[in-house]
Amino acid sequence: MSQASWSRVAPLGVFAALALAAGCAKKEAAPVAQAGPNHVIVTAADYAFQAPDSITAGLEMFHLVNKGPSIHHLVIIQMDSGKTLGDLVTALKNPGPPPAWAHFLGGPNAVPPTGVDTSVAYLTLAAGNYAMICMVPDSAGVPHVMHGMARALTVTPSAATPAAAPEPDVTIHLKDYDFVITGNLTAGTHNIRVVNDGPQPHEMVIAALAPRKKAMDVVKWVDAGMKGMPPGKPMGGASPMEPSASETITVTFAKGNYGLMCFLPDAKDGKEHAAHGMVKDITVD
Numbered sequence: 206m207s208q209a210s211w212s213r214v215a216p217l218g219v220f221a222a223l224a225l226a227a228g229c230a231k232k233e234a235a236p237v238a239q240a241g242p243n244h245v246i247v248t249a250a251d252y253a254f255q256a257p258d259s260i261t262a263g264l265e266m267f268h269l270v271n272k273g274p275s276i277h278h279l280v281i282i283q284m285d286s287g288k289t290l291g292d293l294v295t296a297l298k299n300p301g302p303p304p305a306w307a308h309f310l311g312g313p314n315a316v317p318p319t320g321v322d323t324s325v326a327y328l329t330l331a332a333g334n335y336a337m338i339c340m341v342p343d344s345a346g347v348p349h350v351m352h353g354m355a356r357a358l359t360v361t362p363s364a365a366t367p368a369a370a371p372e373p374d375v376t377i378h379l380k381d382y383d384f385v386i387t388g389n390l391t392a393g394t395h396n397i398r399v400v401n402d403g404p405q406p407h408e409m410v411i412a413a414l415a416p417r418k419k420a421m422d423v424v425k426w427v428d429a430g431m432k433g434m435p436p437g438k439p440m441g442g443a444s445p446m447e448p449s450a451s452e453t454i455t456v457t458f459a460k461g462n463y464g465l466m467c468f469l470p471d472a473k474d475g476k477e478h479a480a481h482g483m484v485k486d487i488t489v490d
């Protein structure tokens with residue numbers, strides 16, 4: 206698969222070089238390919254995001270850094286035209302599923318409050334109005350978005366063809382209720398394509414597990430308000446995304462035991478998807 210896509214990319218590069226050499230700027234130019242991702246650095250703290258107000262459409266490489274003191278993540282939500290960040294925050298105060306005009310697209314999932322660890326996600330965004338929110342709960346179970354951890358993001362149009370996300374060597378399908386992994390999660394850095402096969406929204410939190418701890422211990426610790434010694438350390442993953450959404454994340458694994466978890470509430474009974482079995486222990490070696 207990686208060979209096929211390289212062979213598609215290479216001729217474009219040659220063509221672009223030839224076009225430049227020929228100085229064909231006067232003719233109607235073919236759409237130019239975006240050179241690479243737009244780097245979007247987002248810094249989380251209790252309870253606000255520091256981020257640009259506006260970015261250009263195309264492949265966005267979100268880098269999430271967390272200055273704490275709490276654990277935070279970044280959820281990217283596309284809002285249908287006419288809807289504002291205020292509308293979104295108001296709608297999220299109501300129990301039940303989010304409004305149909307708010308499209309949860311993913312983003313970089315939870316990162317510990319070290320100010321150094323980074324969670325990375327590539328998303329291809331079209332021009333429009335977006336929101337960045339944190340849905341991680343505080344010790345009373347109230348999501349951080351309700352403490353003001355919400356920020357508007359404008360994506361401006363671009364004539365360039367979006368750059369391609371890095372070729373994944375691992376794909377993880379989110380299902381009701383499972384994580385299905387294809388490819389080998391070995392020690393080292395991986396580009397992981399995360400695809401929500403639905404029918405419900407899902408997320409994937411990755412945690413490096415403490416000795417003798419299981420993914421379910423992390424779920425229980427989060428549900429109990431994240432008090433005391435954490436049974437695992439968050440190391441990114443994919444933030445909540447609607448069915449059919451996908452993104453690519455870059456994660457570096459050391460040898461060891463990891464947990465994959467989905468904390469989203471179930472459409473039928475409101476319980477976390479982890480309680481429905483969307484929790485997986487994996488060993489990387």
Ligand SMILES: [Cu+2]
Nearest residue numbers: 407408467478
């Ligand atoms: Cu889920």
